[in-house]
Amino acid sequence: MNRRPVFLITMLCFGFAFFYIPIISMMVYSFNGSRLATVWGGFSTKWYISLLSNRQVLKAVILSLEIAVLSATVATILGTMAGIAMARFKRFRGRTLFSGLVTAPLVMPEVITGIASLMLFILMAEYIGWPATRGFTTVTLAHITFSMVFVTTIVHSRLVQADEAIEEAAMDLGSRPWQVMKDITLPVISPAILSGWLLAFTISLDDVVITNFTTGPGTTTLPILIWSKVKLGVTPDINALATITVVIVGIGVFTAGWLLNRAEKRRELDIQLAYQANQ
Amino acid sequence: MSEPATNIGAKVAQFPRAAALAEKEPPFIRVEGVTKRFGSFTAVSSVNLEIRKGEIFSLLGGSGCGKTTLLRMLAGFEDPTEGRIFIDGQDMTDLPPYERPVNMMFQSYALFPHMTVEKNVAYGLKHMDMTASQRADRVREMLALVQLSDFSHRKPHQISGGQRQRVALARALAKQPKLLLLDEPLAALDKKLREATQFELMDIQDKTGTTFIVVTHDQEEAMTLSSRLAVMDKGRIMQTGTATEVYEYPNSKLVAGFIGSINFFEATIRDVRDDVATVDAPELGATVEARAIPGLSPGQPITLAIRPEKLTISRSKPEGPNAISGKVRDLAYFGKDSLYRIELPSGRVLSINSVNSRRVGENERVADWEDAVWLSFDPSSAILLKD
Numbered sequence A: 001m002n003r004r005p006v007f008l009i010t011m012l013c014f015g016f017a018f019f020y021i022p023i024i025s026m027m028v029y030s031f032n033g034s035r036l037a038t039v040w041g042g043f044s045t046k047w048y049i050s051l052l053s054n055r056q057v058l059k060a061v062i063l064s065l066e067i068a069v070l071s072a073t074v075a076t077i078l079g080t081m082a083g084i085a086m087a088r089f090k091r092f093r094g095r096t097l098f099s100g101l102v103t104a105p106l107v108m109p110e111v112i113t114g115i116a117s118l119m120l121f122i123l124m125a126e127y128i129g130w131p132a133t134r135g136f137t138t139v140t141l142a143h144i145t146f147s148m149v150f151v152t153t154i155v156h157s158r159l160v161q162a163d164e165a166i167e168e169a170a171m172d173l174g175s176r177p178w179q180v181m182k183d184i185t186l187p188v189i190s191p192a193i194l195s196g197w198l199l200a201f202t203i204s205l206d207d208v209v210i211t212n213f214t215t216g217p218g219t220t221t222l223p224i225l226i227w228s229k230v231k232l233g234v235t236p237d238i239n240a241l242a243t244i245t246v247v248i249v250g251i252g253v254f255t256a257g258w259l260l261n262r263a264e265k266r267r268e269l270d271i272q273l274a275y276q277a278n279q
Numbered sequence B: 001m002s003e004p005a006t007n008i009g010a011k012v013a014q015f016p017r018a019a020a021l022a023e024k025e026p027p028f029i030r031v032e033g034v035t036k037r038f039g040s041f042t043a044v045s046s047v048n049l050e051i052r053k054g055e056i057f058s059l060l061g062g063s064g065c066g067k068t069t070l071l072r073m074l075a076g077f078e079d080p081t082e083g084r085i086f087i088d089g090q091d092m093t094d095l096p097p098y099e100r101p102v103n104m105m106f107q108s109y110a111l112f113p114h115m116t117v118e119k120n121v122a123y124g125l126k127h128m129d130m131t132a133s134q135r136a137d138r139v140r141e142m143l144a145l146v147q148l149s150d151f152s153h154r155k156p157h158q159i160s161g162g163q164r165q166r167v168a169l170a171r172a173l174a175k176q177p178k179l180l181l182l183d184e185p186l187a188a189l190d191k192k193l194r195e196a197t198q199f200e201l202m203d204i205q206d207k208t209g210t211t212f213i214v215v216t217h218d219q220e221e222a223m224t225l226s227s228r229l230a231v232m233d234k235g236r237i238m239q240t241g242t243a244t245e246v247y248e249y250p251n252s253k254l255v256a257g258f259i260g261s262i263n264f265f266e267a268t269i270r271d272v273r274d275d276v277a278t279v280d281a282p283e284l285g286a287t288v289e290a291r292a293i294p295g296l297s298p299g300q301p302i303t304l305a306i307r308p309e310k311l312t313i314s315r316s317k318p319e320g321p322n323a324i325s326g327k328v329r330d331l332a333y334f335g336k337d338s339l340y341r342i343e344l345p346s347g348r349v350l351s352i353n354s355v356n357s358r359r360v361g362e363n364e365r366v367a368d369w370e371d372a373v374w375l376s377f378d379p380s381s382a383i384l385l386k387d
Ligand SMILES: Nc1ncnc2c1ncn2[C@@H]1O[C@H](COP(=O)(O)OP(=O)(O)O)[C@@H](O)[C@H]1O
Pocket: B038, B041, B043, B061, B062, B063, B064, B065, B066, B067, B068, B069, B070
């Protein structure tokens, strides 16, 4: 082992501090007994209790979870299909264009995606009369479109690493393409699909910009609620609300990362064992 | 062939059944004028093959010559651009892989990583009309065949490379296919394991009676394993035959050079009488006699080819028509045999392989460095090649 470079460690600490101190202080102040956001008034969980009795907040939390679950599920189905198409159908016409179009939203500014989604919904309402109003449906649709990309990317990269011959072997042993999908492809990429779902879920749960463009009156998600409350000043109950969001999102991201990492580790171990066995 | 048996000929004698079947039965597998093009690139070019039931047939050729592509067309993973494929009299050309009575052992083994050894072997059986207990029996039988009964509950990553190879074999054999395709089945194993597995493979083929087509780039492997083999180059089949036929009677410089080592000389036909041709070989510094091939005429340029082990080395001028003089340039002693490199008066260097059949001391060798020696060969051992 060589000595860890001190400079890098220091930079890493500063980076983490810069990123996490605001979040940690927010979490700490969510247990503040005082009404003033910046004055410590002793430990208390009263803001959490008051949140639980706040119908507006509860409604927003439930709405956010509904949208996140629904959009993540649909995005996972569509994203997985797109990922499989990109990885397995090597020679279809316009493949390069297709993969470019699928991954472009990854780097598209959210404001653009938001405006574009809004424009589409307005035009659709005008010409086909659906969706008539903006709200749950439009927000969910917009979330599906932009979180699907992440699922596609994760599934695609997993499939590219997997040996395509195992799918051919299954077909060779008598399975039709749909059986191969069910028996071989999906089980092999299931960790990637699961972590794709979790990522789509957390992306939807904490989105402000695109939701802001595509939502309508009466459809207030949790991040939008926090956003509008903050305009009236930071209060401890907002800290509590934000803390809850951070915890849910954190669990989602952590689990997704852990699943992918575990699958990766296992694969590395397999390769290592295979190598040793051949020695 | 009534030629004197060589070490290769002895190996062929291991296939009495294939030899017996050779005459009687119509071909079990027929490949008719199969061509495969990828865009403008021709990977397989007008291949014709006839393979009999119960054979181990090898496709031998260098990397990129189209062996895998031909195998994949037999399995149904690639559609031939032209030509047709028949198995047991049935036209398979347009059937998808899952409807062919053919199974394949992949070069990467392609085991299902999320299934145990047992589940891997059982996978193909779920599409067959069998009861659960028949299935379990078949899996047990297959695992016993490849000696993996104790590993049935392991996952592929928990067993060694050699064991994985045998799981792949058991899985491909479980459905009792009419034809088993093996793509470089031994390439991933180390040398020692490879030799042991060769014989195991032949043993399993003998027990099951399945027709095998084996792809390999290793000529020794092809000769050991197969009843017959086809030498491929650039998508074409150059020659088909038993190991003996291909080794002793190559039809081209390419086949002669690919299988075993050989000395080539530019020569001209002087005269042809019955089955003996007299050949002027200025590089050998002599006029020699060789077994004639059809269609020779005096004055025709030709390639004379002699395998190193067909040459005899001696100190005095031997009797007979084919005597050449030279000088020992190099000498390598391998114990059971020695390799000599002889420089001829023309400057050409020629390889000779000589079996050390007598035990001799350091100073009693047939020839030593810089010694003047005589080389001779039987006319029937010299090969004439038109290209
Ligand atoms: N799907 C494909 N598309 C284009 N070229 C291919 C494809 N498959 C094989 N080839 C080409 O065909 C040639 C023969 O390949 P292959 O049959 O795999 O050779 P071998 O197994 O004898 O090494 C190679 O030059 C390879 O690049």
